[in-house]
Amino acid sequence: MSKIFVSGSFNIDITCYAPRIPRHGETVPGTSSNISSGGKGFNQATAAAHAGSEVVMLSKIGDDALSGIALGCYQKEGVSTRLLTVVKGVNTGCAFIEVEEETAENRIVIVSGANALVGKDDIKNAMDEIASCDYALTQLETSLESVEALAIACRALKKPLILNPAPAKPLPDDLFKLVSIFTPNETEAEFYTGVEIHTEEDADCAASILLQKGVQTAIITLGKKGVFYKTQTESGIIHAPKVKAVDTTGAGDAFNGALASRLASGEKLKDAMKFACAFASLSVTKKGAADSMPTREETDAFIKTL
Numbered sequence: 001m002s003k004i005f006v007s008g009s010f011n012i013d014i015t016c017y018a019p020r021i022p023r024h025g026e027t028v029p030g031t032s033s034n035i036s037s038g039g040k041g042f043n044q045a046t047a048a049a050h051a052g053s054e055v056v057m058l059s060k061i062g063d064d065a066l067s068g069i070a071l072g073c074y075q076k077e078g079v080s081t082r083l084l085t086v087v088k089g090v091n092t093g094c095a096f097i098e099v100e101e102e103t104a105e106n107r108i109v110i111v112s113g114a115n116a117l118v119g120k121d122d123i124k125n126a127m128d129e130i131a132s133c134d135y136a137l138t139q140l141e142t143s144l145e146s147v148e149a150l151a152i153a154c155r156a157l158k159k160p161l162i163l164n165p166a167p168a169k170p171l172p173d174d175l176f177k178l179v180s181i182f183t184p185n186e187t188e189a190e191f192y193t194g195v196e197i198h199t200e201e202d203a204d205c206a207a208s209i210l211l212q213k214g215v216q217t218a219i220i221t222l223g224k225k226g227v228f229y230k231t232q233t234e235s236g237i238i239h240a241p242k243v244k245a246v247d248t249t250g251a252g253d254a255f256n257g258a259l260a261s262r263l264a265s266g267e268k269l270k271d272a273m274k275f276a277c278a279f280a281s282l283s284v285t286k287k288g289a290a291d292s293m294p295t296r297e298e299t300d301a302f303i304k305t306l
Contacts, residue, residue, distance in 0.1 A: 002264035004048040004257075005133035005159075006057040007123065007150050008041015009115040009141035010073075010084075011093040012066045013289055015249070021100045021107050031101065037073035038095050038289040039115065040139040040166060043250045046077040046290040047257025048137070051279060051299070053264055056129050058083040058122055059142075060114040066092040077290060083126055087114045093141075097249055104245040104284065110141070110167075118142040120149035131157050134264035137256060139164045144171070151178035160263070164256045165192065177214030183256055184210075185221045200237060203228035207235065217269065219259075221252050226277055229269070238270065240277045241306055243285050250289030255280040258299070278303050 015034045022028040037046075045057040057079050061070045063086055070092055074081045093113040099106045123130075123146055130136060136154050138147055138161070147163070154161040160180035165171065168184070168191040176182070186197045192213075195206040197220065207218040207230035219229045226240040258279035262272035279299045286292035294302075 001052070001054050002135075002261060003054045003056070003133045004045070004260050004264055005126070005130050005136045006041055006045040006048065006055060007118065007136070007138045007142065007146060008044065008057065008059060009039035009093055009112070009139070010037070010042040010059045010061055010070055011039035011095040011110065011115070012036075012069060013038030013095045013097055013249070015097040015099060015288065017099045017101055017287070019101055021098050021105070034288060036288045036291045037070070037077070038250065039093055040141050040164065040253050042073070042079070043253030043289045043293075044137055044139065044164070044257035044260070045079045047254045047279065047293045048261040049078040050293045050295050051258040051261035051275075052296040053261040054080070056080040056082055056133070058118065058126050060085045060087050060117050062086070062090040062092040062114045063088045064091050066094070073290065083129060085122075087117055090114045090117065099247050099249065104248050106247070106249050108249070112141070115142050118146045120145045122146060123149035123153055127153060127157075130154065130159060133159060135160050135162060135260045137162045137164070137260045139166055140169055141167065144169070148172070148175055151175055154178070162256060162260050164252065166252065168192070173213070176210070179215045181217045181219060182210055182215040183219045183221060183259075185223070185252055189220045197222075200228065204230065204235060219273065221255055223248075223251070227255070227273060229273060231269070238273045238277055241281045241302070243281045245284040247287045247292065248284050250292060251280045251284050253289065254283035254293055257293075275299060275303070278306070
């Protein structure tokens, strides 16, 4: 079985569904609510586990009332707790999510809590786990120093690293050169390249800039349109299957986790992206983030119907 190392955030997601997202100062009656596991790190770890990989995740939670829920989530989703630390005196990370039912679009406020305490020393202490993985995966909801430390560790250990730069924040130039696969969405790609993405040509331009910065492969996620990818030798669009979206929360995380799993299993890039697009498409047909992740078997069956 392939093994994925994930460094990232764990949150408890508190989600409210309403006919539309309220404007500033407005109160809108909701139709339902849900409390579930989330955080970009845990969402991606769950996706990788559901897609068929062993997953060990480096993260931190608080010692508050939510920590018990967090431990239960790890057990439920099959993500190892070997590198999960409970920190006294701090809160577990939370995300407050508003979902517009008609469009399935969302708006999110994140409170980092214990996630902000993941640092470079934690990466140093996890070197044996990193050395035994097939792929490493991280995001930007923990400290930048932990992301840099993981990138340096992966280069030293010759392990490929997928960096999902979300939420977007300034990155040092040297970090791009340590990244195997860089996976921004359209907004994040614009943040790093200055290119507004409206067309395939725009995506190609943005991806070219990312390659010039030093990343080996740029994959720009385009929502329901799929993904645009570019390497030194090829580029193109992988279209996402059409589905009826219920909740788009965590769709990008679904793609990243599934991509890491399939690449770690030895699939070629295009095949892994096709699987990940189908996996992410299935995820938006259910409510929630980590809770919405399909299984490998469900995804394989879905692909056969396309």
